[in-house]
Each structure stands twice: as structure tokens, then as C-alpha cells.
Amino acid sequence: MNTFYQKLALIWKKHNSLLCVGLDSDFDHLPPAVKKQKFPQYVFNKAIIDATHDLVCAYKPNSAFYEAGGDKGIVELKMTCDYLRKKYPDIVIILDAKRADIGSTNNGYVTYAYDYLGADAVTLHPYLGREALQPFLDRKEKGSIILCRTSNPGAGEFQDTLYQKVAKHVAKDWNTNSNCSLVVGATYPAQLAIVRRIVKNMPLLIPGIGAQGGDIAKTVHAGVDRHGAGAIINASRSIIFSSGSLDFAEKAREEAQKLKKQINTYR
């Protein structure tokens, strides 16, 4: 089985795309006809996936939007991941769950993300340090994507002090299994460029284009590695909710196609 890095390298090339579509499929924002389905989030995701699969390197469901539905939401998240693995096994599944607990407790999250859902990678908070995250890092074939510089307006409150240190520690000490990545928001292109210099060719997950307003040209210039790859550039709402009607999948494809093209223009 391919590792997280290997899967990324293959799909970047195969689909000629750095685009990741965020499956932030908030029930409240689904088209009315989809809401009436038995498994509305899954039905919505399946349609988005079938319409965009050849344009992306990864899908990134955010666990929060499924946990909001309790155990039923978790089932729909699992159905989504199962469908992806079965139908499009080359595409990387990133569980955006922003987890991190102390040592052995993380085994529960490891089981949830990798064994139950079958994701290829999971996003993680750095605050507890490497020692705490060892159960994630030990899963050599899976990706540990550590929050470094997040895309939100208030990210600087603690990260100004810390994001370069996080990047340095992850690049130097955490990545012994070649399975680490960092989250750096497209809304901070200057910081993105600094992180890219620190981590060299490490893959970066870059959210914040689309609805959050990150500039695509600046993001690509600052974010890609020296081969013009190395980046997973995520858009969520601007793609999946570009239409509120039954043409949502078709419109999502148009948006994804546009964004993939724009990204490739600047590589």
C-alpha cells in the first residue's frame, strides 16, 4: 500500500491538480431536496465527488459538520469515506478533525480516523508536543498534518510567537517517518513563504482560498515546492455551495475546474 507521501505524489501527477475539495457539508446549507434524503450529507457528498473526482488530488471532510448530527452524522461521514476508498482509491482522504490528546488517549482518535473511517491523513493541534502525538506519527503510512499557521483572522494571537518554531520542530524532529505535513492558511502568504523555506519539500495543506479570500497567485507562488508541487490547496464552501439548487454538483464541477486551472497557471 502506498504511503501518504506516495499517494500524494501519484495523484498530483495523475490529475495534474493541487486542488483539494473540502467536504464541509453542513446539513443546514444543503439544497432542500437533498435535505429530505435518508442520508443527506452522504448523498450530497457522493454527487460532489462524482462531479469533481478527476479535478482534485484530495477530499477533506471536516469532522465537525458530521459530529453535529451525532451518531447519524458519523455514519454519513463513514459512508462518504467508504465510497471514496472504493470508487476512487487513488484520491487522498484528509480527515480535518484537528485532534490531539495526551499519549495513549490518541489511540482512540487513531482508530477513529484510520481504522474506522479509513482516512489517509488527519489534521492535528501541535500544542501538546511531539511526545503526545507519537501514536499518530507512528502510523508510518498515514499523514500527520500539524496546524502551523491557521487561516482565521485571529490566528496570530498565539501563533505569531510559535508558528516558525512548530515548522522547525516538525521538519527537524517529528518527521522521522516521512509522514508529516503542515497546515498554513492562504490568507497569510508571507508566513506561508517563510514556512515553505523552513520545511523545504514537505507537503503543505493550504486552506483559505475561496470563501476566506486568500489570493490564488500569491498562495501558489509562496506555497509550492521547487518542483511546482508539494501543496494541497483547499477550497470548501466556494465549491460545494456555489449553487443552492439541484444543479449543485454541476456548478461545483465548474468552480473546481476554474480553480484547478487558476492554480496551474501560477505553478
Place this chain on the structure above:
Amino acid sequence: MNTFYQKLALIWKKHNSLLCVGLDSDFDHLPPAVKKQKFPQYVFNKAIIDATHDLVCAYKPNSAFYEAGGDKGIVELKMTCDYLRKKYPDIVIILDAKRADIGSTNNGYVTYAYDYLGADAVTLHPYLGREALQPFLDRKEKGSIILCRTSNPGAGEFQDTLYQKVAKHVAKDWNTNSNCSLVVGATYPAQLAIVRRIVKNMPLLIPGIGAQGGDIAKTVHAGVDRHGAGAIINASRSIIFSSGSLDFAEKAREEAQKLKKQINTYR
């Protein structure tokens, strides 16, 4: 309805206890006879709760141990919280989920923790800053318990730089709704004393006694407020797994009683 602070004040007094029992009910560690039940984690928790309810101020289920079971585990966590709210409504329920995402995405976690599970408080990572956590802070009646100095051996990697800043920011800027609390590990009594000075009477959640080896006398001296309260002192495995046989609830009561007494000796 009482707020998080009000509920804490009432139960500290009513049960004369600062003890919190962590429901880290890892399926693999349940007694063999319990494992065979249809809802093993719930059956186990119910027995532990019924045996210890008069000795504690709070229960703290850690979401990781239930997520490991996928949707079925989530159901057992919900059954546990529902039972607690119905049978022992005075006792505080802390969902130890260590969440934190950007702005509106947190609404999903807010719904999961407060509306689906009905917890009184949830633990949160500080890394994304106050602006990101606003959806939690806005739930005035619920507690936002921010990780400050965690109990794990490697906590210092980033927290040495940051834990005092987190304590100061939360005390000064985040707590406008009087619903914040901080996590400070019993394994770092010197840092616990520093945080207590910074946050004055703010309630602190203190894990790390019991299996993790934190010293009870030092923890209580450093952790309580000037009224000898203000602390939620958590033990998990040392109580719930003190016996691996069918007398687990009885043994848990003995351990909880001993610990409650020891804590009260030093208040």
C-alpha cells in the same frame, strides 16, 4: 438553568468534593463480562457512576475512547451523558474532546457537545486564538475549558513559551461571559501555582493525579483558590480500572472515596 460556574459552586459544596472521575472507558480494558454486553461502555459507565456519584463534583468522559468505536461508540457516550443528566442533574459533565477549529466550523462541535450530548463544558485547544473559539465562548451557560499546561511529559515543547500567555489572555480577554476555565496538569505543580496566581479564582481542571503520578498534596496546595475550592481534580484509570473483575464498581468507589478524602485533607 444554572451556568457552568454556578453548577460547579453548588456541587463542590453539596458533595464536599473537588474530585472528578474521568470516564476513559476504553473498550479493551473493560472486564470480560462487561465486554459481552450490547452497550459495554455505557453499562460500565453506569455502574461506575452509580457507585461514585455522591463522591464527585464532575464526570469527564474523553471523546476519544468512544470515537474509537465509530457511530456505535458515540451512541454509548450519548447514553452515558443522558443517564447522568437525568439521574444526577447536579453533577457537572465535562466532555474532554480537546476541540478547536476556525470560527463557524466550531458550531458543529458546539452542537455535538452541548445540544447532542448535553455536556456542561468542553475542553479546547488555544492554538487558533479567541476569535476562532467565539462560538464556544458565546454559549454563556456552558464552560470553555482551555488547555493551558497539559499533564504529559512532553508538554513543555511549545507550552513553556506559551502557557502563561494563554492563562493571561483567557483571564483578561476571553472570560467576558464568566464561563472559562483552564487545564493545568497535576504533574507540573510549580506551573499550576503560577497559573493560579494569574487567574485568581477561575476554576481549574487538573488532570494527572492517579495513574500519571501527580502529587496530591502539592496539587491541592497549588491548585485551589483562596476559598479552598476552584479546582476540578481528575483521576481516570486509577479509579475506573482499579479492579479488572466484576467488583470494578465497588473498587472504584473505594478509590474515589480515598482520593476525595486525601484531597480534602489538604484543602
